[in-house]
Amino acid sequence: MATRKEEIHQSLQGGIYRLRTGSKEFVNILMRYNIPMALVSTRPRKTLEKAIRTIGIEGYFTAIVAAEDVHRGKPDPEMFIYAAQLLNFIPQRCIVFGNSNQAVEAAHDAFMKCVAVASKHPVYELGAADLAVRKLNELSIVDLKNLAGIESPEFGPPEPEPELELEEDNGRSTTVGVDDIFWAGDRCAVPSVLTIRY
Template sequence: MVESMAATSLLGHRPFCSGTSVTDVSNKRKSTYNCQLTKTEFLGRRVIASPPLPRLKVDHVPVSSIKALAMELTKEVHSYKEERIPRNWNYQIDTGINEKPVVWPPENKADNPSLQNPLLRQERMGCGWLGAIFEWEGVLIEDNPDLEKQAWLALSQEEGKSPPPAFILKRIEGMKNEQAISEVLCWSRDPSQVRRMASRREEIYQALQGGIYRLRAGSKEFVNILMHYKIPMAVVSTRARKTLETAIGAIGVEEYFNVIVAAEDVHRGKPDPEMFVYAAQLLKFIPERCIVFGNSNQTVEAAHDARMKCVAVASKHPVYELGAADLVVRHLDELSVVDLKNLAAVETAEFGSGEPELELEEEYDGPTSSTSAAVDDNFW
């Protein structure tokens, strides 16, 4: 049916156009186009094409197919611009300045508006409100690292395991026994077996240690000073609570500490900050106002991850290995309350956005005439 309609219609055939150029009296060349359309007749089931119609003289120049395509493309471009480009041109200029609304004075997480005493509220907002978190071994009492290694070697011999090398023993320093056995040493994944070996390892250590505890020089004097200024204190350790409480009672410093965090209170040891975060919660202090006292880089890492300051005591590591700490001392009595307030007074995340500042590197312009070395051509 479509073919029959095309056959009986003028649109079914393409016009035959021819053009000639003529020159008029003014010697101007003009183009004339003549279009011929075929005539068709429908007779029965056959289509008969008649001779072409007389030529129709066209005075105007028709638009070529290339020009029509260009016009269509131009329309598409303009329509795309109208859709994409706004008409108001109200663009935001990037000045590199944070446009967030600034609240002044900045919010202080240490503030407690419910306090009736304005002096206490001011102390909380200032650097006078801080808490101290002490590690037990190597900070308050003397620690013998050789006993730790001997306990692990004895346990490996009892269990028929390969003795851990020195770098593994250094890696599990400060971890809970269960964490070291299952995650680093990979001696067992069975929880009951892990607990059994961890308990046995603690028994071996206590047998080697002999239950003798000795305070480090200057630690009790420093604790007395903090207690005099009513600074809350906590002690953390990966030892069992029973062992830790027995040791604190034997030394006679149980009245100094408000909080005791033992191995049963946390899931993971260092370098995970869980112990220090839990101690700060029990002290009811924000982490930014807590100062951790430790003796290893694992402690420094855990304290910084908890957004706390860290004072490293060089008891079993030299001073140059503890450079990541905020302050390094050999004994606690080298510190004063002023030092602690200075640590608490430095800028922290609570006084700003907490975003790290970007350091700009100086561009290298190449060697100058004063520093460039001349090359002798005769050398080559």
Template sequence: MVESLAGATLLVHPPVYGRYYGKAVCSKRKPVDICRLPSTEFIGRKIVFSISVPQPRVARLLVPSVKSQAMELTKEVYSYKEKERIPRNIEYQIDTGFDRKPGLWPPENKADNPSLQNPLLRQERMGCGWLGAIFEWEGVVIEDNPDLEKQAWLALAQEEGKSPPPAFILRRIEGMKNEQAISEVLCWSRDPAQMRRMASRKEEIHQALQGGIYRFRSGSQEFVNVLMHYKIPMALVSTRPRKILETAMGAIGIEGVFNVIVAAEDVHRGKPDPEMFVYAAQLLQFTPERCIVFGNSNQTVEAAHDGRMKCVAVASKHPVYELGAADLVVRHLDELSVVDLKNLADIESGEFGSGEPELETEVEDDYDSHSSSMVAVDDIFW
């Protein structure tokens, strides 16, 4: 109590603390703690401090007053701390997930286009009937030979005097841009000019091994014709140069089928980065949630999901059980129908960002309790 008085007193001088003995009613001497503050007087140019020490007979009268002052000062100190800790005017802001300004609820549908004058077309765009398809080139639209890609990298390594990359490195650079693989994974060079030269040379080797022969994968041509019949916009995405893609499409006779073509020159990074697919969706003027990616690897599935798109995996070079992360797995594209695509594009809850909360399971707890009970039985048995 005395310390509170010393810290909260308005005087500059510290209090004088002492102990005096007084006589109580029962005629026994008891120690009494007394705290008195020194008084200051000005006498000429000097400052005189005088301390008045009370007599033991008046100690009982002064103690209650000193304690009461200390208690009041202590209450003031604690009340000041409480005011700093909890302000008086508290405005609780509850995050409801949407803007509470008038006229902005329900939230705006991202798929809507107010510039369209046809209300039926606007309604179709906001529903699951409006979707875009993004295709990978090799292994999805045309037949792919993965061994040619590996042979091209090994031949380039031999030409450049580099050690041949092992099999796990070749699997890791699948779907990457050539420059990205050369600088980040193979670590052959960081010079942009050297990277472009080696990337171009690798594509030349690959084209020489390919022989200029391209053919549709089974079921791909029929599926592309169905999408064209329903006027579903399509985009083609590949890490090959644009010149090679245009030559290949001319060889199989599908010029002008794809509304958008995203080639190696259009992006900085390949898979598993979603840059290619997001850029294709932007060119199609579609929201990512309304796009369906067709690929043939787990890197494609990862990139599509990172870009908030649905993914249909085609089991061309990987078995079906390895592509379980995809939204749908097929062996050939003609197994799909437009109804399947519309079901994948039905994203009313996800578009507004208010999905249902996930339920937590207690599998681990049950397993722990079961294991502990088994241990107890074993202990009793032994």
């Protein structure tokens, strides 16, 4: 039944796939910062793969979650939770980009942040989202960093290397090993779970 529904939808749309203004630029920025992305959609995988090829964004997504990968669609959070598992991130570190209140509800139920991108719903109707924009290119990496509430060297200029200070030899000899520089071993990134509708 889902396949037939998709066939009808595509025939009504004329099989046209296109990215919204500013979307490709934004996704390219995420790629430049090595931010893992998952494409999550209630559409069948075959349709998603065709759309990805048509609009030229092959290789952009670390994971793809399609209708047949889960039992329940939005507003159930299952799709987003599964995408976070595929990205190997806890849900609290993921940001969902959606264009409906169902996406916002599903993201919040999965304990994820949500950026609502106005399309069929105006910005004022998407007030439950953590952030609402008209176009994705209105966002910056700093916005995502603030939304995720993390500090990460990946989002800013490189940290200066610590310099060792030489102490004067005053004749006394004491050997003490002090490790006063702590490095966070956890790689910090904000994975994105994109919901793309066309």
